[in-house]
Amino acid sequence: xxxxxxxxxxxxxxxxxxxxxxxxxxxxxxxxxxxxxxxxxxxxxxxxxxxxxxxxxxxxxxxxxxxxxxxxxxxxxxxxxxxxxxxxxxxxxxxxxxxxxxxxxxxxxxxxxxxxxxxxxxxxxxxxxxxxxxxxxxxxxxxxxxxxxxxxxxxxxxxxxxxxxxxxxxxxxxxxxxxxxxxxxxxxxxxxxxxxxxxxxxxxxxxxxxxxxxxxxxxxxx
DNA sequence: GACCAGGCACATC
DNA sequence: GATGTGCATGGT
Numbered sequence: 605x606x607x608x609x610x611x612x613x614x615x616x617x618x619x620x621x622x623x624x625x626x627x628x629x630x631x632x633x634x635x636x637x638x639x640x641x642x643x644x645x646x647x648x649x650x651x652x653x654x655x656x657x658x659x660x661x662x663x664x665x666x667x668x669x670x671x672x673x674x675x676x677x678x679x680x681x682x683x684x685x686x687x688x689x690x691x692x693x694x695x696x697x698x699x700x701x702x703x704x705x706x707x708x709x710x711x712x713x714x715x716x717x718x719x720x721x722x723x724x725x726x727x728x729x730x731x732x733x734x735x736x737x738x739x740x741x742x743x744x745x746x747x748x749x750x751x752x753x754x755x756x757x758x759x760x761x762x763x764x765x766x767x768x769x770x771x772x773x774x775x776x777x778x779x780x781x782x783x784x785x786x787x788x789x790x791x792x793x794x795x796x797x798x799x800x801x802x803x804x805x806x807x808x809x810x811x812x813x814x815x816x817x818x819x820x821x822x823x824x825x826x
Numbered sequence: 827g828a829c830c831a832g833g834c835a836c837a838t839c
Numbered sequence: 840g841a842t843g844t845g846c847a848t849g850g851t
Contacts (some may be wrong), residue, residue: 609833642833648849649832682850691834729834749832794832803830837844837845 609778613785616668616792623791626739628653631707633662634740638732639692640682650738651681664705668696690773691727719745721769730768739807744783746775747790751797757822758805760813765824 627646628634633653640649655678661667667675676689698706698721703710710718715737722733734747748771756766760773779785783803800810805821807813 636830641829641831643831643846644833644848645831645850647831648847651849654837681848684846685848687834687846735832747832751832760830790832797832828851831849833846835845837842839840839842 609775611655612815613779613789613792613813615811615815616796617788620792620795623788623795625787625791626735628739630662631711631740635695635707636662636667636692638681638735638739639695639727640688642684642688642691642732646684649682652679652685655679655681664696664699664707667703668693668700680726687727691725694725694727695722698722699807700771707740711743713744715745718743731774734772738786742783744786746772746779746786747773748775749790749794752790752793754801755793755797755812757824758801759815760817760822771801774786 624632626637628637636656637649637653640652646687656662656667659678661670661678672689672693675693676685679685679688679692682688699705699707699710702721713721718741719733719737722728722736723730728736731749733746734745737743737745738747748768752775753762753764753766753771756762756771756774757766762774766774775789776788796810796812800806800808800812807816807821
C-alpha cells in the first residue's frame with residue numbers, strides 16, 4: 605500500500621468530517637441497533653427502535669422480559685424480524701444471566717473476555733460483537749464490514765477473499781490503538797461505501813479515487 | 827420489478 | 840474448509 609492507513613483516514617475525514625457514530629442515544633440502544641442493522645438499511649432499524657422507545661422497552665431487563673413473539677412484531681420494520689427477535693433475546697439472556705442485566709457491569713470486563721462472550725451468543729457474529737464493544741462500550745476494537753472489505757480490496761490493499769480477522773488485524777496493526785479513530789474510521793468507510801462503493805463501484809468524485817491502482821478498481825478473480 | 831442494505835447460522839459437499 | 844442458502848422490510 606503506497607498510502608498509509610492514516611493517510612486514507614485523513615482523506616476521508618477531510619471529505620466528510622465527523623460522522624457522529626453510533627447513531628444511538630444510549631449504550632443499550634447501540635447494542636440493540638447492532639443486532640437489528642445486520643444486512644439491513646439503518647433507516648429501517650430506526651423505525652424498529654422507535655417502536656421499542658414508544659413502549660419504554662429500551663432497557664435490558666424490560667426487553668428481556670418481553671415475549672419473543674411480541675418483540676418480533678415490534679422490530680418488524682427492521683426486516684428478518686423473527687430471527688432478529690431470537691438473536692436479540694439470546695443476547696439479552698446472556699446479559700441478564702452473566703451481568704444481572706447491567707451494561708455498566710458488563711463493560712467492566714476486559715475486551716478479549718467480553719468479545720468471546722458476545723461471540724458465544726447465537727446471532728452475534730464478529731461485526732456485531734465489535735460494534736457493541738467499540739460503539740457501546742468505547743473499547744478499542746476495529747469494526748470490519750462489507751464496505752471496509754470492498755473499498756480496500758478494490759484499491760488492491762487487501763485480498764477480496766481476506767477474512768474478517770485478517771482485515772481487523774490489518775487495521776489494528778497499522779493504526780494507534782485509539783477507539784476514537786476506530787470509531788470515526790469505520791463510520792467514514794460506511795459513508796464512502798454508500799456513496800461510491802456499492803456493488804457496482806462509482807468512483808467519480810470519490811475522495812479515494814486518486815489512490816486507485818492503474819486500470820481502475822480491482823475485481824475479484826474467478 | 828429488480829436490486830440492494832452497516833450479517834449470521836446452518837446445510838451440504 | 841469452502842460454498843450456497845434462508846432470513847424480510849423498505850428505499851432507489
